[in-house]
Amino acid sequence: MFADDIPSPPLCLHAIFIRSPYAHARIVAIDAAAALALPGAAAVLTGKDLASHVTTQRMAPAIDGLQPMDMPVLPLDAARFVGDPVAVVLAETLMAAADAAELVEITWEVLPAISSVGDASATDAALVDPALPTNRVSLQSFVTPGLDAAFARADRVVEARFGQQRQTHVPMEPRSGLAIWDNGRQHLTMRFGTQAPHPYRTAIAARLGLREWQVTVDSPEMGGGFGQKIIPLREDLCLAAAARLLRRPVRWRETRGENLTAGLQAREEVVTTRAAVAADGRILGLTCAIDADFGSWSFFPANYMARVIAMILPGPYRFKEYGYEVSVWLTNKCPSGPMRAPMAITSWVMDGTIDAIARALGLDALEVRRRNSLTPGDIPWVTATGERYNSLTPLATLEAAVGRLGYAALRAEQAGREASETLLGIGLCTVVESNTYSSAFYRDAGIPGSGHEMASIRVEPSGAVIASCGLMSSGQGYQTTLAQTAAAGLGAAVEEVQLQIGNSDTAPYGMGSRGARGASAGGGALYGAGLKLKAKVLAIAAALLDLNSADALDLRGGLVLRKVAGDWRETGLTLAQVARTAHLDPLRLLPGMEPGLHQILAYDPAGTTYTNSTHACAVEIERATGAIRILRYVAAEDCGTRINPMVVEGQTHGATAMGLSGAMLEHAAYGADGQALAGSFMDYAIARADDLPSFELLHQDVPSPSNPAGIKGMSEGGTMGGIGALMNAVNDALAQVGTRLDAQPATPVRIWTALQQANAD
Numbered sequence: 202m203f204a205d206d207i208p209s210p211p212l213c214l215h216a217i218f219i220r221s222p223y224a225h226a227r228i229v230a231i232d233a234a235a236a237l238a239l240p241g242a243a244a245v246l247t248g249k250d251l252a253s254h255v256t257t258q259r260m261a262p263a264i265d266g267l268q269p270m271d272m273p274v275l276p277l278d279a280a281r282f283v284g285d286p287v288a289v290v291l292a293e294t295l296m297a298a299a300d301a302a303e304l305v306e307i308t309w310e311v312l313p314a315i316s317s318v319g320d321a322s323a324t325d326a327a328l329v330d331p332a333l334p335t336n337r338v339s340l341q342s343f344v345t346p347g348l349d350a351a352f353a354r355a356d357r358v359v360e361a362r363f364g365q366q367r368q369t370h371v372p373m374e375p376r377s378g379l380a381i382w383d384n385g386r387q388h389l390t391m392r393f394g395t396q397a398p399h400p401y402r403t404a405i406a407a408r409l410g411l412r413e414w415q416v417t418v419d420s421p422e423m424g425g426g427f428g429q430k431i432i433p434l435r436e437d438l439c440l441a442a443a444a445r446l447l448r449r450p451v452r453w454r455e456t457r458g459e460n461l462t463a464g465l466q467a468r469e470e471v472v473t474t475r476a477a478v479a480a481d482g483r484i485l486g487l488t489c490a491i492d493a494d495f496g497s498w499s500f501f502p503a504n505y506m507a508r509v510i511a512m513i514l515p516g517p518y519r520f521k522e523y524g525y526e527v528s529v530w531l532t533n534k535c536p537s538g539p540m541r542a543p544m545a546i547t548s549w550v551m552d553g554t555i556d557a558i559a560r561a562l563g564l565d566a567l568e569v570r571r572r573n574s575l576t577p578g579d580i581p582w583v584t585a586t587g588e589r590y591n592s593l594t595p596l597a598t599l600e601a602a603v604g605r606l607g608y609a610a611l612r613a614e615q616a617g618r619e620a621s622e623t624l625l626g627i628g629l630c631t632v633v634e635s636n637t638y639s640s641a642f643y644r645d646a647g648i649p650g651s652g653h654e655m656a657s658i659r660v661e662p663s664g665a666v667i668a669s670c671g672l673m674s675s676g677q678g679y680q681t682t683l684a685q686t687a688a689a690g691l692g693a694a695v696e697e698v699q700l701q702i703g704n705s706d707t708a709p710y711g712m713g714s715r716g717a718r719g720a721s722a723g724g725g726a727l728y729g730a731g732l733k734l735k736a737k738v739l740a741i742a743a744a745l746l747d748l749n750s751a752d753a754l755d756l757r758g759g760l761v762l763r764k765v766a767g768d769w770r771e772t773g774l775t776l777a778q779v780a781r782t783a784h785l786d787p788l789r790l791l792p793g794m795e796p797g798l799h800q801i802l803a804y805d806p807a808g809t810t811y812t813n814s815t816h817a818c819a820v821e822i823e824r825a826t827g828a829i830r831i832l833r834y835v836a837a838e839d840c841g842t843r844i845n846p847m848v849v850e851g852q853t854h855g856a857t858a859m860g861l862s863g864a865m866l867e868h869a870a871y872g873a874d875g876q877a878l879a880g881s882f883m884d885y886a887i888a889r890a891d892d893l894p895s896f897e898l899l900h901q902d903v904p905s906p907s908n909p910a911g912i913k914g915m916s917e918g919g920t921m922g923g924i925g926a927l928m929n930a931v932n933d934a935l936a937q938v939g940t941r942l943d944a945q946p947a948t949p950v951r952i953w954t955a956l957q958q959a960n961a962d
């Protein structure tokens with residue numbers, strides 16, 4: 202059931218947000234008298250009305266190089282972007298709320314708007330946040346001591362630029378939900394789709410001054426979150442406060458236009474690289490400069506998202522001398538937030554730099570990758586920024602992908618196409634996807650947070666297994682895959698395991714679904730809890746079988762087995778019989794053993810997990826129109842032990858499609874005046890099935906040594922690889938006529954324009 206399918210409780214009010222039509226404007230006055238006079242109108246709440254009911258949100262930790270911001274639930278004095286919510290109208294019906302919203306009179310004083318990093322960084326720039334000294338909210342840099350020497354030794358220095366446009370998440374169901382206040386119990390129930398029910402509840406309780414036991418978060422199915430549905434955003438908080446103030450249930454259905462322009466956006470970054478290289482194409486050192494446009498607020502610590510790009514940029518390559526400078530800027534656009542693979546541009550930047558090196562030196566792009574790639578002998582490897590790889594197979598995925606693509610044959614075909622109406626391009630991109638961020642990562646980034654996940658497994662008297670954890674699925678198939686990990690740890694039949702997630706009261710406190718941590722952190726916790734519970738099941742089984750020890754026993758598929766003469770044989774005892782004894786016949790248990798079968802376990806991954814994949818594609822570009830067609834697409838990945846191969850394939854398809862869609866089409870565009878230009882699917886193009894190829898997938902399956910079940914996360918790498926492979930293929934095609942796109946999206950019109958310019962030069 203999606204949020205909007207939940208029937209309205211009695212006396213439910215409907216909410217509509219009034220949003221700023223201006224990129225930057227002072228709110229001089231809000232007159233709600235006419236709106237409130239309309240039949241059915243119940244209330245119009247503004248920032249001033251809510252300020253004493255919801256505390257401000259501190260947007261960033263106060264660490265070096267980062268300016269913290271305090272964000273009120275609704276603006277008190279000025280709107281900062283087109284779509285900024287400035288008041289919420291509540292009425293008996295949705296139609297009455299819409300009519301009342303039309304009657305609210307707002308007097309605005311339009312202020313100068315900042316619509317680009319160029320504007321934001323100008324010396325006389327207006328300030329997006331008047332409480333800050335500058336529009337640059339974060340500046341972080343890093344350099345290894347030997348970097349200058351690497352550049353001094355270089356035969357060539359190769360520079361490249363990579364720009365990525367603003368995009369947004371596009372969940373199937375926009376943000377929607379229901380807030381119910383029970384005044385008798387002084388209790389709030391939030392029925393909003395969230396990827397992280399417990400952190401969501403902690404934030405709601407803190408912002409409203411409630412204890413966590415006064416708040417239940419019960420997430421419905423959400424049809425996609427992609428990072429947009431982790432923390433409570435301002436509309437969720439307004440609903441919670443309104444329900445409490447008015448003592449009535451309140452519901453909200455976000456429109457697609459609101460979601461596109463005022464949900465959260467992401468990805469707007471420009472990265473420039475300078476590579477110091479030897480004549481044979483080996484990279485001796487690299488620098489990168491990142492300018493990120495975070496819009497009017499950063500809904501996640503700004504240092505985290507932009508810095509991860511810089512931190513993991515070296516990826517699968519061997520160079521050790523490295524430096525970066527990361528600047529995060531505020532502009533008058535929709536706030537930024539986490540979005541599937543917040544570091545999505547990284548692999549294009551790194552592998553696009555490799556292509557630039559190959560072109561500058563007249564070498565083959567695959568050969569330059571081979572010369573720079575980490576080999577099995579290099580692992581374990583610590584990168585210049587301290588990322589520790591203990592299981593990585595980039596050369597294996599590279600060779601698998603180019604082998605399947607038929608790289609050599611495609612290069613030969615490309616050479617023979619000179620007079621053709623189409624250009625052939627071959628794109629390669631090897632990804633190192635950082636995921637399952639550990640507690641140490643959060644500490645080092647200065648972000649309050651933990652990498653652990655908590656799992657609970659109960660076996661009921663009938664043998665039914667109830668597994669739970671703090672993750673919530675937004676489409677990852679947890680009901681299957683996490684039930685499988687619990688069953689594998691415990692030794693139960695998977696059909697006996699039910700996963701219960703999404704409710705903050707019944708699931709154990711966890712960090713939620715984000716950063717591709719579900720399989721490894723959630724799965725690791727469930728697997729570990731299962732293993733511990735199995736030990737108890739076997740101890741009880743040994744007692745029931747009159748054995749002195751459980752050493753020769755195992756539980757598989759819900760059956761207790763015993764090893765006899767090297768063979769596992771059925772004992773006739775089942776998990777259900779053991780469970781019945783544990784619950785209902787405790788006097789048969791070993792002395793001192795607790796009745797029941799319930800295990801709670803927290804699993805905190807030792808370090809960040811790194812997963813590698815290589816994406817390889819061939820594209821054809823029509824010279825006359827700039828139209829692109831993806832001819833072949835191969836992805837070879839290594840996510841360790843695959844819990845469910847079909848789900849891994851589905852996630853790879855989805856992630857890659859998201860990357861390709863972003864690289865080819867999507868653009869949350871703004872005008873020079875800060876006006877939002879993409880408020881519907883007529884303007885915000887996302888890929889459709891006929892824009893995408895059939896994916897050919899290959900797997901390496903090298904188990905992670907740091908996860909109890911050998912699992913590595915995988916669901917963001919496809920987005921990174923899709924962008925890199927597509928953009929590198931387009932540029933490989935364009936290189937034949939001496940041009941290159943240094944910014945996404947690679948739309949036909951941009952490609953056509955580049956071709957025209959190349960012809961004119």
Ligand code: MCN
Binds near residue numbers: 541845
């Ligand atoms: N899996 C597996 N074997 C592995 C690794 C993963 O079978 N070795 C399975 C997992 O059990 C899980 C799925 O693949 O069912 C994804 O696992 P993982 O890579 O750990 O990612 P998460 O579960 O943490 O999911 C979060 C990730 C992120 S960060 C976003 S954003 C995202 C995504 O996954 N949003 C999605 N995938 C999405 N898919 C859909 N349909 N909708 C979204 O909103």
